[in-house]
Each structure stands twice: as C-alpha cells, then as structure tokens.
Amino acid sequence: MADIKTEATPKTMPKTMYDKIWDFHLVEQRGEGVGLVYIDRHLVHEVTSPQAFDGLRAADREIRRIDSIIAVPDHNVPTKDRDLKNPDEMSVAQLEALEANSREYGLDYIPMNDARQGIVHVIGPEQGFTQPGVTMVCGDSHTSTHGAFGALAFGIGTSEVEHVLATQTLLLKKAKNMRVTVTGELPLGCSAKDVALAIIGNVGTAGGTGHVIEYAGPVIENLTMEGRMTLCNMSIEAGARAGLVAPDDKTFNYLKGRPYAPKAGQWDTAVAFWQSLCSDDGAKFDKEITLNGSDIVPQVTWGTSPEDVVPVTGHVPAPDTFAEPSKQEGAQKALEYMGLTAGQAITDIQVDRVFVGSCTNSRIEDMREAAAVIKGRKKADTVKEALIVPGSGLVKLQAEEEGLDRIFIDAGFEWREPGCSMCLAMNADKAGSGDHVASTSNRNFVGRQGPGARTHLVSPAMAAAAAIAGHFVDVRDF
Amino acid sequence: MEKFSRITSIAVPFPRVNVDTDIIIPAKHLKSIKRSGFAAGAFESVRYNADGTLIEDNVFDGPKYKGANILIAGDNFGCGSSREHAPWAINEMGYRCIIAPSFADIFASNCIKNGILTVSLPQEDVDALVMAAEAGHPITVDLEAQTVTCENALYKFDFNPTHKDMLMEGLDEIGQTLRSKAAISDFETKQKMMTPWLYR
Numbered sequence: 164m165a166d167i168k169t170e171a172t173p174k175t176m177p178k179t180m181y182d183k184i185w186d187f188h189l190v191e192q193r194g195e196g197v198g199l200v201y202i203d204r205h206l207v208h209e210v211t212s213p214q215a216f217d218g219l220r221a222a223d224r225e226i227r228r229i230d231s232i233i234a235v236p237d238h239n240v241p242t243k244d245r246d247l248k249n250p251d252e253m254s255v256a257q258l259e260a261l262e263a264n265s266r267e268y269g270l271d272y273i274p275m276n277d278a279r280q281g282i283v284h285v286i287g288p289e290q291g292f293t294q295p296g297v298t299m300v301c302g303d304s305h306t307s308t309h310g311a312f313g314a315l316a317f318g319i320g321t322s323e324v325e326h327v328l329a330t331q332t333l334l335l336k337k338a339k340n341m342r343v344t345v346t347g348e349l350p351l352g353c354s355a356k357d358v359a360l361a362i363i364g365n366v367g368t369a370g371g372t373g374h375v376i377e378y379a380g381p382v383i384e385n386l387t388m389e390g391r392m393t394l395c396n397m398s399i400e401a402g403a404r405a406g407l408v409a410p411d412d413k414t415f416n417y418l419k420g421r422p423y424a425p426k427a428g429q430w431d432t433a434v435a436f437w438q439s440l441c442s443d444d445g446a447k448f449d450k451e452i453t454l455n456g457s458d459i460v461p462q463v464t465w466g467t468s469p470e471d472v473v474p475v476t477g478h479v480p481a482p483d484t485f486a487e488p489s490k491q492e493g494a495q496k497a498l499e500y501m502g503l504t505a506g507q508a509i510t511d512i513q514v515d516r517v518f519v520g521s522c523t524n525s526r527i528e529d530m531r532e533a534a535a536v537i538k539g540r541k542k543a544d545t546v547k548e549a550l551i552v553p554g555s556g557l558v559k560l561q562a563e564e565e566g567l568d569r570i571f572i573d574a575g576f577e578w579r580e581p582g583c584s585m586c587l588a589m590n591a592d593k594a595g596s597g598d599h600v601a602s603t604s605n606r607n608f609v610g611r612q613g614p615g616a617r618t619h620l621v622s623p624a625m626a627a628a629a630a631i632a633g634h635f636v637d638v639r640d641f
Numbered sequence: 642m643e644k645f646s647r648i649t650s651i652a653v654p655f656p657r658v659n660v661d662t663d664i665i666i667p668a669k670h671l672k673s674i675k676r677s678g679f680a681a682g683a684f685e686s687v688r689y690n691a692d693g694t695l696i697e698d699n700v701f702d703g704p705k706y707k708g709a710n711i712l713i714a715g716d717n718f719g720c721g722s723s724r725e726h727a728p729w730a731i732n733e734m735g736y737r738c739i740i741a742p743s744f745a746d747i748f749a750s751n752c753i754k755n756g757i758l759t760v761s762l763p764q765e766d767v768d769a770l771v772m773a774a775e776a777g778h779p780i781t782v783d784l785e786a787q788t789v790t791c792e793n794a795l796y797k798f799d800f801n802p803t804h805k806d807m808l809m810e811g812l813d814e815i816g817q818t819l820r821s822k823a824a825i826s827d828f829e830t831k832q833k834m835m836t837p838w839l840y841r
Contacts, residue, residue, distance in 0.1 A: 190821065190824050190825055190828045191821055191824050193803055194801075194802055194803045195801070195802065195803075196801070197801065197803040197804075199818065199821060199824075199825075201825070201828055201829075201832070203839050210671055210672075210724075211723070211724065211725070213674035214674065214675065214676050214725075217674075217675075222813075222815070222816075224815065227825075230840065230841040238668075239672065251672075253672035253673070254672060256672070256674055257672060257674055260674050294838075294839075296836070297839065302723060302725075303722075303723055304721065304722050304723040304747060306723075317747075318723035318747055319723060319747070319750075320723055320724070320725035320728075320747065320750065320751035320754060321676075321725040322725060322751065322754035322755070322814070323750070323751075323754070325815065326814060326815050326818065329815050329818075329819070330815060330818045330819060330825065331825060331829075332818055332821075332825060334803070334814065334818065336750075336801060336803075336804075338746075368659055368717060368720055369659075369716065369717040369720070369743060369745075372717065372743060372745060372746060373746060399721075399747075402717070402720065402745065402746070404746045404747060424838075425838035426838070429837060429838045433836070433838050436835075436836060468659045468661075470659075489656070489657075489658045489715060489716065490658065492657075492658075493657070493658050493659065496657075587663075587668040587722075588668060588669070589668045589669065589671065589672070596691070606661070606663065606721060606722075608661045608663040608664065608721060609663070609664060609686050610663060610664075610667050610685075610686055611663050611668070614667075614686075614691070615691070
C-alpha cells in the first residue's frame with residue numbers, strides 16, 4: 164500500500180483517480196497487469212450469494228471481515244402485500260437463505276420489513292457505507308453506481324463473491340483509463356439519465372469495455388449526488404465495469420453524519436484523504452470523449468440495447484442507416500421485437516405501462532422529479548399500470564413526509580414498497596407481452612421486464628409525462 | 642475446476658451482436674440456490690416459442706450441432722448483468738470455449754472461474770469460423786499454443802498469462818489466494834493505521 168499524500172509529489176507520474184485507488188489497494192502484483200486487490204466494502208443480496216455461502220461451507224472456510232459487509236434482500240422482494248404469504252416459493256427460498264447465512268456468519272443484515280431495506284445501490288450510499296477511495300463490490304453489475312462518491316465499485320460474479328468473503332481480495336486485471344467530459348450546461352427538462360443515455364448512444368454498449376470511466380466537466384460537477392449515482396450506475400451499459408466522479412464538498416456533505424460514515428474524531432482526516440484522490444493534472448487517459456451537455460435533449464430508447472437511443476424529438480431509425488451489416492441485422496430484429504416502424508416519430512409511440520424505480524432512478528430526487536410533472540394531473544386511461552417504486556424504505560418515508568405519495572396516488576399511480584421490482588421482473592411486477600413500458604430502469608433487453616415486454620428507457624420526468632399523455636412527449640413542452 | 646488444455650469439436654454459430662446475459666439466462670430462471678439446473682432456461686428467447694415448445698432446428702437444440710463444445714458468438718458477448726448463472730448455464734449446455742470478436746468484462750471473468758475459455762479474434766476471423774461451423778467442420782482450440790485451427794486456417798489469440806495458468810491448472814483460486822494470507826494481513830495492519838474509519 165502506498166503512503167497517503169495529501170499533495171501530489173513532484174517527479175512522480177501524474178495519476179488518475181483509478182490509478183490511485185488501485186495502487187492504494189494493491190496487495191500483490193501477479194504478473195502483467197494483474198494484481199491481488201484488497202476489497203473494503205461488500206454488499207450482499209439474495210440472488211447471487213447463496214452458492215457463495217455454500218462454497219464457503221463446503222470448503223470449511225470463514226468470512227475474513229464481517230465488518231466489510233451489509234446484506235439486504237432486494238432483487239425478488241414483493242413490492243406489495245408484504246404481510247401476506249409470498250406465493251413464489253423459489254424467491255422465498257432465496258430470501259430465507261440470505262437471512263440464514265447472515266445470521267450464521269453474524270453479518271449486518273437488513274430484513275425486508277426494516278425501514279432501511281431497499282436496493283443495495285440505494286442503501287449503500289444512504290447508510291454512509293459507500294465512501295470515496297474505497298474498493299467496493301457486489302454480485303450485481305450496477306455496483307458501478309457507487310463510483311459517484313469516488314469509490315472504485317464494480318459488479319462481480321458469484322465465484323468472486325465467495326473469493327471476497329473468504330479472502331477480502333480479488334485477483335483483477337487492471338483496466339484502462341477513460342474520461343468522459345461533459346461541457347456546457349444541462350438544459351431544463353434534462354437530467355442525469357439523459358446524460359447517461361446520450362453518452363451510451365455516443366460510445367456504444369462496448370465503448371467502455373476494459374476501461375474505468377471517469378466523468379468530468381461542469382455538467383458532472385453541477386449534478387447532485389443522486390444525479391451522479393444515476394450516471395455512474397449506467398457505466399456498465401457503456402461496457403465499463405466501473406465509473407468514477409471526483410469527490411467534492413457535495414460528496415462530503417452527503418456523507419456527514421450517516422451511520423457508517425467516519426465519526427467526528429476521524430472526519431477531518433478522512434476528508435483530507437478523500438480530497439487527495441482526484442486525478443492529477445496531466446494524468447494520462449487511454450481514451451477521451453467530450454460531449455456538449457448544452458446540446459442534450461431528453462432521450463428515449465427505441466431498441467433492445469441501451470445504445471439504441473434517440474432524442475424524444477427524433478424518429479425510429481431505419482436499419483439500413485447503420486454502417487455494419489451486424490448492426491443492421493440487430494436493428495431489424497430490434498424493430499420486430501419492439502413492434503416499431505422505421506421513421507416513426509418517438510412521440511407517436513403509445514405507452515401501456517410506466518415504471519419509475521430501479522437502482523438507476525429511485526432516489527428521493529427521482530421521486531421529486533416525477534412528482535413535479537405529475538402534480539395535479541391524471542394518468543392516461545390507456546396506461547394499464549403506472550408503478551412508483553422507491554429505492555429504499557427511507558426514500559419512501561422521506562417522499563411521504565413531502566406528500567409525494569399523495570400526488571402519485573391521486574394521479575392514479577401505484578405507490579409501492581422498495582425493491583428492484585419491474586427493472587428485471589424477478590418478483591410479481593412484470594409487463595405483459597407486447598406492452599410498451601416507459602421505464603426509468605437501465606436495460607431494455609429482450610424480455611427483461613417480462614417475456615415479450617417492450618422497454619423504453621427514459622428519465623423519471625419523461626416516464627411521468629408519458630404516463631399522463633399515454634404516449635411519449637417532450638417533457639420540456641409539458 | 643476442470644482443466645482446460647485443448648479441444649476439438651464442431652461449433653455452434655450464434656454470431657448475434659450484443660448478446661446480453663438476460664438472453665443467455667433470463668432473470669426468472671435465477672431463483673435456484675444451487676449452481677446447476679440452468680441449461681433448460683438458457684437462451685430461452687432463441688430456443689423456445691411463446692407457448693414453451695422448443696423451436697425446431699434452433700442452433701442450440703437441432704441435430705446439426707449436437708454435441709458441440711464450442712460456441713462462436715458475436716461482438717460484445719455477455720454484456721449486461723453480472724450473473725454467473727450465464728456461464729453456469731453455458732457450461733451445463735456443454736460449451737467449454739466461446740469464440741467472439743469481444744466479450745463483456747464481467748462475463749469473461751466469470752467464464753475463467755468456471756473453466757470456460759473465451760477466445761477473442763478479429764471480426765473477419767470470427768466470420769470465417771462461423772462459415773466453417775455452419776459447414777460442420779471441426780475446430781480445434783489449443784490454449785497452450787494459443788491457437789484456433791480449422792481445416793487449413795490457423796489463428797493465434799492473446800490470453801492473459803495469469804488466466805492461462807488458472808485455466809490450464811484448473812486451480813482453486815481461493816486456495817491459491819489464501820497462500821497470501823500474510824500479505825493480506827500486513828496490508829490490513831497498514832490500512833488500519835491510515836484509514837481507520839474503514840474498520841469497526
């Protein structure tokens with residue numbers, strides 16, 4: 164582990180934030196570009212952990228540091244009727260396994276009926292568990308979310324979950340550095356989700372593969388912590404295992420006083436350390452992309468990959484407008500699946516369901532953004548179902564304190580209990596085959612929200628506006 | 642973990658781009674608490690009709706590619722969710738090696754842990770292998786030599802030496818890492834002094 168220096172030492176090579184966090188956590192170098200890296204934080208949920216705990220038991224191994232772990236159920240919890248018997252026996256088995264494993268090993272476990280329960284990537288920051296400069300993992304690809312705090316956070320598979328439990332390390336190949344700079348000023352009616360989708364539309368879903376993306380520039384600096392989380396969350400949709408934003412006063416103010424945050428006596432030292440993490444001037448990035456944030460328009464996806472995205476003012480593209488034959492074929496298949504025609508205006512797409520939630524957009528700001536559009540209006544009759552699923556019990560309580568639940572319920576929306584819900588439809592929250600869903604989630608993959616469901620990724624404001632109008636509309640004119 | 646050295650087999654051509662892990666194994670099939678039982682639901686939207694019946698002659702189940710141990714895939718294969726159920730399902734279907742222009746990072750890492758070799762080759766070479774696979778020609782993948790051979794063609798591929806050793810030896814990675822227990826403890830002692838707030 165390198166020494167902590169609060170000022171850059173001259174003569175040393177300028178480093179990126181990723182380089183610094185990597186170097187701080189390198190336990191052993193293992194051949195070219197591979198290192199044994201120490202892991203500080205581990206979030207555990209019910210779907211990707213049972214086999215890891217079984218593996219530990221089979222090999223008679225212990226968990227190295229139980230103080231590095233929070234366990235919480237989120238992926239398949241019901242979002243209503245929690246006091247009734249859950250009819251899904253397989254889900255119940257996973258939920259019971261998480262609880263039993265947490266009890267057996269003495270982990271910090273947040274049960275389903277606790278006010279702090281919620282989506283792992285919402286509760287990590289909320290509890291102050293997510294902090295700048297830490298390495299953080301979870302058996303979930305959207306762990307990239309925590310990069311909003313300057314944490315090196317990434318998703319892992321179940322074998323790696325077991326490896327971290329047993330050794331507190333991972334054998335990792337060092338990624339390359341990529342920087343995405345967003346200049347200018349984000350126009351009114353656009354939010355972090357539109358920035359994320361615009362970036363993915365620009366670089367493609369494999370544009371960040373093998374890289375860690377650092378987001379920079381005035382638009383990023385001006386985003387709230389919630390906005391930065393939305394942006395970093397979708398780094399994986401650009402192919403990058405992790406995203407990063409340099410920590411600043413917003414980051415420190417967000418964390419101060421939260422349960423797992425450094426206590427008063429250590430706070431100033433922690434802040435000084437956190438301030439030293441930013442990329443040095445002159446640090447080398449292997450790939451650089453710059454976008455003008457002032458040009459960003461509310462985004463809507465039309466296909467079955469997050470890179471299939473256009474401005475709401477645009478049209479469904481014709482497959483033959485793509486250069487490569489494989490992309491043409493992909494677009495053709497996507498149009499068939501989505502039931503759309505080339506040239507169709509995005510605002511002509513009728514919406515059957517609306518989902519505001521997921522680790523991308525279920526924080527208090529997202530609730531406020533949706534409520535601001537919905538207030539005093541009614542859901543269109545043609546929209547079969549409009550779900551609002553807060554990211555945690557604490558987000559739910561805060562929203563209720565602000566009266567947002569009344570706005571949603573009065574407008575004909577359903578106000579649910581926290582969980583991953585219709586983002587991946589592992590619980591009872593599913594869209595029907597052929598349904599067009601205006602969704603604030605992160606993936607418009609085939610069948611993601613239910614077999615045959617047609618997902619359109621949008622911001623909370625755009626999803627809310629679509630619920631009112633019954634079709635996509637430009638929220639800026641709404 | 643099963644060791645990987647060299648395989649010769651016919652191959653299944655499935656060159657679609659951006660195949661995500663939701664296509665490989667949809668979320669509704671992730672509810673097992675075991676590592677097996679995922680093959681039936683794998684590639685569901687490609688293999689089954691809406692009524693649950695098998696699509697006749699789909700590349701995965703049709704007689705043409707029966708017994709194949711190699712899958713030839715499209716660019717950015719395995720993107721999306723980190724679910725290891727995807728390589729578990731692929732392994733269970735009998736594929737020990739996947740050849741594609743590129744793989745998503747988490748998926749590739751999950752494959753190594755399960756003894757599945759992911760070979761990245763340029764698009765034109767993958768295209769040629771797709772044609773060879775469709776013609777039913779056997780393909781040989783040799784990890785030690787880092788080559789793919791088919792009829793008279795030979796393709797060299799790059800592979801990280803650390804990962805190569807792991808696959809060839811079929812090592813228990815946790816057992817390996819635990820040999821560095823002293824180094825991990827030393828790291829913790831130092832870190833605890835510098836960032837004590839990370840310890841409770």
